[in-house]
Amino acid sequence: MEAHRINNFNPGPAALPLAVLEEIQENFLDFNGTGMSIIEISHRSKEFEAVMMDTIARIRRLLNLDDNFNVIFCQGGASLQFCMVPMNFLATGKSADYVDTGTWSSKAIKEAQILDKSIEVVSSSKDKNYAYIPQNIQFNNNAVYVHITSNNTIKGTQWASFPETGAIPIVADMSSDIMSRPLDVNRFGLIYAGAQKNVGPAGVCLVILRKDMLELIPESIPTMLNYTTFSSKNSMFNTPPCFAIYTVQLVMKWLEETIGGLEKMEVLNRKKAQRLYSFIDSSDFYQATAELDSRSLMNVTFRLPNEDLEKRFVQEAINNDLGGLKGHRSVGGCRASIYNATTLQAVEALVDFMANFEKQNG
Numbered sequence: 001m002e003a004h005r006i007n008n009f010n011p012g013p014a015a016l017p018l019a020v021l022e023e024i025q026e027n028f029l030d031f032n033g034t035g036m037s038i039i040e041i042s043h044r045s046k047e048f049e050a051v052m053m054d055t056i057a058r059i060r061r062l063l064n065l066d067d068n069f070n071v072i073f074c075q076g077g078a079s080l081q082f083c084m085v086p087m088n089f090l091a092t093g094k095s096a097d098y099v100d101t102g103t104w105s106s107k108a109i110k111e112a113q114i115l116d117k118s119i120e121v122v123s124s125s126k127d128k129n130y131a132y133i134p135q136n137i138q139f140n141n142n143a144v145y146v147h148i149t150s151n152n153t154i155k156g157t158q159w160a161s162f163p164e165t166g167a168i169p170i171v172a173d174m175s176s177d178i179m180s181r182p183l184d185v186n187r188f189g190l191i192y193a194g195a196q197k198n199v200g201p202a203g204v205c206l207v208i209l210r211k212d213m214l215e216l217i218p219e220s221i222p223t224m225l226n227y228t229t230f231s232s233k234n235s236m237f238n239t240p241p242c243f244a245i246y247t248v249q250l251v252m253k254w255l256e257e258t259i260g261g262l263e264k265m266e267v268l269n270r271k272k273a274q275r276l277y278s279f280i281d282s283s284d285f286y287q288a289t290a291e292l293d294s295r296s297l298m299n300v301t302f303r304l305p306n307e308d309l310e311k312r313f314v315q316e317a318i319n320n321d322l323g324g325l326k327g328h329r330s331v332g333g334c335r336a337s338i339y340n341a342t343t344l345q346a347v348e349a350l351v352d353f354m355a356n357f358e359k360q361n362g
């Protein structure tokens with residue numbers, strides 16, 4: 001019997017390509033002729049080693065990484081990176097700059113403060129409820145890194161281009177937009193992304209690390225919080241999240257072989273976002289919450305005339321097989337997350353529904 005699948009606009013964990021889910025299903029009981037499931041085989045087996053190598057190779061190709069970068073897999077989600085970054089790179093006497101663009105940047109800042117690290121919040125968009133991305137920021141020359149959140153999942157804003165930081169490497173939380181567009185990685189010292197939006201399932205955090213950043217790490221860091229451990233052991237110091245990494249492999253294969261790379265992915269993502277924003281802009285009933293030049297291509301946040309209508313909108317959407325449209329509990333409103341795996345057809349179905357809902361309630 002064919003599974004009932006809906007148009008999924010969840011913010012994360014989020015929609016994954018159907019072909020990936022089908023491939024997992026097909027191979028689940030017997031992985032590559034082993035007679036065992038991928039979740040039953042040793043992480044030291046040659047079969048899993050091949051998964052790991054291929055996943056890394058695909059990520060390297062997609063992001064154009066040269067030998068200066070390592071691809072590693074951590075656990076603890078993006079949230080653990082909030083503390084690992086300052087713990088590893090801010091030894092005594094060192095400081096970093098942070099840009100505050102919403103909930104997730106604020107959490108990253110808080111973790112550095114808990115560790116009593118020397119950081120400065122050099123810019124914030126809190127004055128306008130984080131509806132925009134700050135521009136023309138002055139950074140401290142002695143900062144070891146500049147931390148940003150490339151896409152603000154909750155507020156629906158995204159850096160259209162990255163800040164000019166001179167020689168200072170950027171450390172970016174790209175949890176909700178990695179692999180959605182091409183990237184000049186040379187501007188970055190470290191990129192991290194909880195997998196559960198564009199990369200795979202929850203349980204693994206992808207980290208791209210510029211190798212020279214390793215030189216900053218003091219000796220006193222516990223083994224499992226030390227990037228050197230992951231880097232020197234190819235993320236296999238202990239048992240890695242095998243199933244999550246295997247899924248990442250299949251998502252990367254889909255990106256390379258079905259989509260055709262990140263340039264093509266960006267074209268598709270722009271098309272989807274454009275369709276949704278232009279419909280919202282054409283209506284007096286729906287109101288986009290992010291400022292025009294800061295709008296996210298991944299999370300489209302909007303309001304209806306009042307909260308009762310928003311509640312009804314989300315419920316009726318569910319009744320029409322359109323899921324995940326409720327805004328984050330901290331901000332309310334509505335949000336359509338249109339990550340890589342969300343199709344243009346799903347966006348069209350959403351726009352049709354929104355037009356009908358407006359007709360009936362506007």
Ligand SMILES: Cc1ncc(COP(=O)(O)O)c(C=O)c1O
Nearest residue numbers: 012077078079104153175176194
């Ligand atoms: C931009 C961003 N950073 C960090 C997180 C937290 O990720 P995790 O749940 O993997 O710790 C999220 C989760 O939605 C996010 O959107």
